[in-house]
Amino acid sequence: MAQLLLIEDDERVRTALMRSLRDLRHQVASAPDAMTGLRAAIDHRPDLVVLDLGLPDLDGSQMLRMLRGVSDVPVIVATARDDEDEIVRVLGSGADDYVVKPFTAKQLDARIQAVLRRVGTGPAAADPPVAVGPLRIDPRGRSAHLDGRALELSPKEFDLLHYLAARAGEVVAKRQLLTDVWDLPFGGADKTVDVHLAWLRRKLGETAQAPRFLHTVRGVGVKLVDPAGDAA
Amino acid sequence: MAQLLLIEDDERVRTALMRSLRDLRHQVASAPDAMTGLRAAIDHRPDLVVLDLGLPDLDGSQMLRMLRGVSDVPVIVATARDDEDEIVRVLGSGADDYVVKPFTAKQLDARIQAVLRRVGTGPAAADPPVAVGPLRIDPRGRSAHLDGRALELSPKEFDLLHYLAARAGEVVAKRQLLTDVWDLPFGGADKTVDVHLAWLRRKLGETAQAPRFLHTVRGVGVKLVDPAGDAA
């Protein structure tokens, strides 16, 4: 959803984060050190930079100043330990937000969305409403309407519906839902997804036998389709 | 579907895998050791590298770092034994995924598809829809349409139809179908294929005596052809 630049020296963390952020629909470039990161920031013009503190070649505040010299791209810093002084210093140097390790990709994504919305730049700033046939979903207001009538959804139900609606027509595996919606990259029981789907179906006024939006694809997952559209 | 580089020292395994991966529509180059592999990675610029651990001349993590020095090509490592430490170490060194021997070509292909889709590079990232005459197949939504009308297919039926449609005009042996669609490289009864073909024919509105799409070639296998096209 947004062009990101990830500056992180630990290769393990870097590749894992890139992977997860791409799953969450971002375009991600990365750099292992400050100098490469600066060059990438100049070349790629990202919407936002995620900057790990404790880089080998430059300290965080210096790096921030150099970044700011290049552009006014918003920056989220990631700190290893919960060092209040450093956080204060870094926020004073122009960082827009911070996250403390360890954190999940979903948590970071939430910060990214918030920062982009606040600064009002980048594609993710919009977080646009989704419409699938008679179903309208407004992420900003966390409200959903079906045929003009408001749906009363629990938090998880809303997230699930939003996630599926944003990928309308595409089959999504339950495990994928557990990682992206539930933020459980490893554990978690598929059954939980089934239950929430059942609740959603009830509120959407449909049954599993006569689905309107939520079609289960046996052995694979579920997909949300426009009942009127031909494209399934 | 993608340009692969297979680095594997055991010649028997290497040739078998190359053959299977080519059956699954990949272009495969191979190398028997780390140094040849590095050169091939530089020369061929593959979309993805499949790297066997336990090469004679270099250990896995070293090899990974050198590969990463050459390019940011995604890597899937194949490990002989289920050594958790080694897997963790290797994933930390930048591998994108791993498979444990013994594995089937289909299992490896599934990993390849997943990795390419995740990193968003390579031709296989798309997993494009297939059209053969009036028959349209959408792998993302796992839906198939004939003359604009949706087909209700079971999971195996869909996989089978998709596999044949992606190879339209080409005769495929039943044994090949058992390995690539059923993932049964050794056992399995050809009859199962026959039964599924019969079901498919029924749903496609054709009979074996008057075939429209599915033509059996006695003693060899089946092929799916465009009824309108001259190419048979």
Added chain:
DNA sequence: CCTTCGGGTTAAGGCCGGGATAAGGCGACC
């Protein structure tokens, strides 16, 4: 002309994935 073999079709049975409901735990809010 008869045998053999590959393929087509239908039926039966077992397995497994998914639907539904209920109960329990947990945190939030009051």
Added chain:
DNA sequence: GGTCGCCTTATCCCGGCCTTAACCCGAAGG
């Protein structure tokens, strides 16, 4: 501290799907 809503987990059930088997037909070959 109490109450309420939400999420998770467990259990039961049902139905579809895949496999296997049996029988039939037609073609190829002796």
